[in-house]
Amino acid sequence: MPIANYAFGVAEASVYAPEILARGLPDGQPAHKDGSASIEASPALLALEGIGLSFGGVVALADVDLSVRPGEIRAIIGPNGAGKSSLINVISGVYRADRGHVALHGARYAQVPTQRLARLGVARTFQNLALFKGLDVLDNVASGLAYKTRSNFAGQILGLGRSRRERAEQRGRAEQILDFLQLTHVRDRLAGTLPYGLQKRVELARALVAEPRLLLLDEPMAGMTAGEKSEMAAYVRAARDRFATTVVLIEHDVGVVMGLSDRIAVLDYGRKIADGTPDEIRNDQRVIDAYLGVASENEEGAGI
């Protein structure tokens, strides 16, 4: 197996970035539902303040506030067209909000600088797969570290020391992530040739390899079977526990979200209609109405 050769020399390195090792996992252990008291006090890693966004006359988001604490898994749910993806796009700077601010680690942005997103410790996946089809799985994942590249093209062509070291380090890190997400068996396949569920997982790997402090997942389980969904949920939780990453995820499947998340925000027609723990959300009348619809007043069909 050639894997051992590639990883040679970096195999013993920790999957944790040195800076994560240094600051340790927040609160000793990652946030779990019962341990939320200690997290309650910690400042928000991400805060949205009065976000408004409209396309032409269509209001996608109206006055949305959201705060995400370090180490939690924060879900945003809502019916189709509720503005969930718009919200993720605002957080990652793909859209510029018409009103409001996004605060990351305390710094407020009218528009989050997409180009510096990776350096700010934010990584994301996409609702529709956004892998690089022409690269193999390993290179796709390693590309998540491209923002750290310091060597220039001339050095890379000539194979100078720094570019070789960078390459070895990137591959080593990528291999560790592939191993963590059990993707090692497809590392040399072109990303576009993989089945859908695996591509989703490769995207997660590409986002994770940068060891982001904030991980945005845009419908990570869309289009998956029930088995694949619970598998993906397990990977998301494992990733949070292992890398001390804060996760914001959008999902349709309420059942999966209830089991996975620490706190859930519910959007409907671009407004936040509820925000709380899974138990609170489960019993919230407005959420039930939004999802199941309101019983019609004239059940007899009078007047039709």
Place this chain on the structure above:
Amino acid sequence: MSAIATDLSATELSKGTSLPSWLAPLLVVSFAYIVVPLVGGSYLFEAILLPFLALSLAGVGLNILTGYAGQVSLGSAAFMAAGAFAAYNFNLRVEGLPLVASIVFSGIVAAAIGIVFGLPSLRLRGFYLAVSTLAAQFFVQWALTKFSWFSNDSASGVIDAPKLFIAGFEFDGAVGRYLFALTVVVIITFLAHRLVISQTGRNFIAIRDNETAARIIGIPVLKTKLLAFAISSFIIGVAGVIWAFAYLRTVEPAGFDLDRSFQILFVIIIGGLASIRGAFLGAALIVVFPLALSRLGSFLLGDVFDSGVLDMSQRIVLGALIILFLILEPDGLVALWDRVRRRLLLAWQSS
């Protein structure tokens, strides 16, 4: 014994081929250096190999921009012209400048022009970008014709190539110019190969496959696109120097018209996008095909097949070929080649 043999072939099969990947290019290059000059006649060099080498190199350059970085360009001939005329002027006006230096400088001039005309790529994509690169095509050709300084005030705008001296050695005659072109092409192709497998090359592919995702994960999209334009134009510019200095020896701006740009685009479409080998296969077909067609035509039809008919039938058949390739083999000759090779290998191993 037979168990070992089957075991061996199984490992060979799984890796596709047991030969190291550098062996095939090395064999081809040694063949081109040692055997070809011994057996080839001047027709082979003048009519086939020299244009083949120049077009291949231009194809390698365009493939970096279009095949790898995904930015469509219709201005290739302009960058060839810029390279050719820049090298001519460096050679003419700077006393004692070595030929190698004027080639490198002319590549840099072409790269600078490439960056300028690559700026629209920061806002435009696909079809619209292709149209904006047409501006390079028309502007460069216009400037070279309008300002006679570029052609040293020659009345017709024609420039004559200088003698090809490198380190006191003159590359003279058809074979000499062939060796000169071959050396330049081999060196640049090797560097281009190193580039496309490097981090920068992977960034090109990432931007081609998904620009938004590339930006999100922190690839410097704007810088990388301009770099692709610069490197691509550099290589195409040097290809222009070979075209002018080694192949034609006298060129005029009209020789680098839009047809030439399309020809280079066809080279990479037919050869295979995002493949260094593809540029060579495509160029071989583009160069050999008209010659073969004219031989075949005059053999079958005799005097009816004059140059006018030849020209028209060339365009028709070439157009048909491109449509066929786009439909049947979008990955080009290089994919066809790989498939045939795999079949042969399998057949050989199973026998």
